[in-house]
Amino acid sequence: MPEPPRLPDEMLLRYTDVPEGRIRSRVLGRPQPDALPVVVVQGMAVSDYLLPACAALGSWTEVHLFDVPGFGGSGQPTRHLDVRGYGEALVHWLEATSLDRAVVVGHSSGTQVAAWAGVLAPDRVAAVGLASPTIDPIARPLPKLIYRWRLDARSPSPGLEENHLPEWKRAGIAGAVHLVRVHLADRIEEQVGRLRMPVLVIRAADDRLTTDHWVHELAASAGGDLVTVRGAHAFLWLDPGAWSAPLRQLSAEAR
């Protein structure tokens, strides 16, 4: 039986005001002269589960785990935000924190936000990483998304849902409904096709929310690379280091 990962012991907690609200970010690792900083965008309503994976990236660069307004530890949004709006918040946060060039990486629904950031701020976003991107047409509309999410959850991920619980409570039903609605309304394909920086797509072999074909097309539309790793949709929970080497290479490419 796999074991839940160890959460990092130390990190820097930072709050930054942007027009869309107060953003909580958590900083791991240190700036390195030979690597761009990495910004990781949380998944749907949850971000703590990414801490071990951020710590893994922290071994070679400075990593910022970004919570979108209204979720995780960020403040309430100042206006209605759709996925584009979350992308704007991220861009404004990059400006406010003086991150002039960074690799922006999303996991799951965070990939949609990361893709928007790449569209909105091509000067600041040096590369885009999409780990377990969403939403494959196979998981549309909503009933299929829920079915596939639960199907994927059959893969053993001990401790993952317990880790999500406090953040799910914070999001509440209304927050969760909002997130699902705006992410379903958004089509990541449209944004990825417009990205002009290096793009890397990471697919977990057992991800039940995506198909090989769609992920392949997504990467190809941006002229990006596709890497397949082991595990299910939330592969980073049990294998936090799985994305480290491919993202390090992406960072090197973007420098």
Add this chain to the structure above:
Amino acid sequence: MPGRSRQVPPEQAVASFDSASAFLLALARALDGRDFPYLGQSWLKALPVRASVLLPRPLRCRVYAIVSGREGIAVDRLGDIDLDEVASWVARTYPDRRYPAVLVGSSNGALTHLAAACGVPWLPQTLLVPVRRRGADPADMLAALEFGARHGPALLAHNPRVELHHMQDANQDALSGSQMAYFRVKWTGLPPAYERFLDERLEPDAPVVVVRDTSTWPVTHVGDRHVFQVGAQGGMVPEEYLDAPDVPAPDRTAAEAEWGFAEPLLDGLREAARRTRHPVVELRYGHPQDPAAAVADLLRSWTRHRGGPAQRLLVSSFVLHDPWRTITTGSVPFWTFFPVQSAARALCDYLASTSYDDVDVMLFNHGVESRGLADARTWRRIAERARRRGRLLGVDPRAFPADFAVFARYTSALRSLPDGGLPWSPLSVEDALAGLRGAEKLSVVGG
């Protein structure tokens, strides 16, 4: 309290299809980062509007008249309208936060686009109370005057802070005018909700920008705080309206019913601004069409500053506009006050002074070939001045001006425009005012 339970809910007391309420709702949505689909109505209501295209034209127009007339308030409910409550509803419509400025005064679509870019609200001086009047002859001015004289006092008696500009336009409102009377109310004293807005919802030192459309119209005095206006800004000048037979003789000039700023509000506004320590700036112009070119130029340079090419001119028409979608698509708005020849000339002049790769023109449809209307071919010809592509957007030129499906279709047409890929940061109010200073046909006073 029996009186309270009879009160007309504020959002039902004013017309949703009117310029002021459409600008208010569109702007409130833009300040919340949302677009303005189906003129603020639900998509369910949009379905029959879209289906109206299947009806033969006379029937389509009849249905339009009846549906717009259904919004009318019954005359026996006029005394149950509390316009101070309506002002509270206006203030509540905007997202609850503090703003770096507020516009107060005349309705104007170009300035609605500007307010959205700056992220600031607008508090209207004028709103339309539609009054049910089924089977009326819109050309019978004497009957209209008499209707207003009989029913206006009930509304005025309960609302001492407003004046009533009863407007009757047989040229442009021939369809809805057969079902309802246009009671336009103008606040001459600052309603308490607006005063509270200045007090509680503005950042320190945020300017109060008074929007003063100085356009006037000859009117007939009906009673205390009550005038009757024949015709309206659009395709005809006042003299053309007054030349018709059996038109009540005008005996004074007043602020134009829909767009004009009624001066008496100014004192209360200045006093409230002084008390709440906000500077007052005035934006003055003589016709609703006047600010469009200056706003387009200003927002074009803002869009470029945000990193966009600003090569799409999106021409909005009366209430057919979407401030947020205009921003997210990186388009430059040019608002036309009505699809009439003078507005077409203004657009023509603007495009003679500057050029765009794409020009997309939306057209409001009011159902009748009214005098002064610019036909669809004219608008298309103007759009074709674009360097790459000029077109009518979401409107069927064969059905114009009775293509009511455009009220639903413009939504999908706007949603089909590519996203501009530009993050939104508000245009600062200071930069906006500086950009308007020195613009033609518009003056910025104070600040």
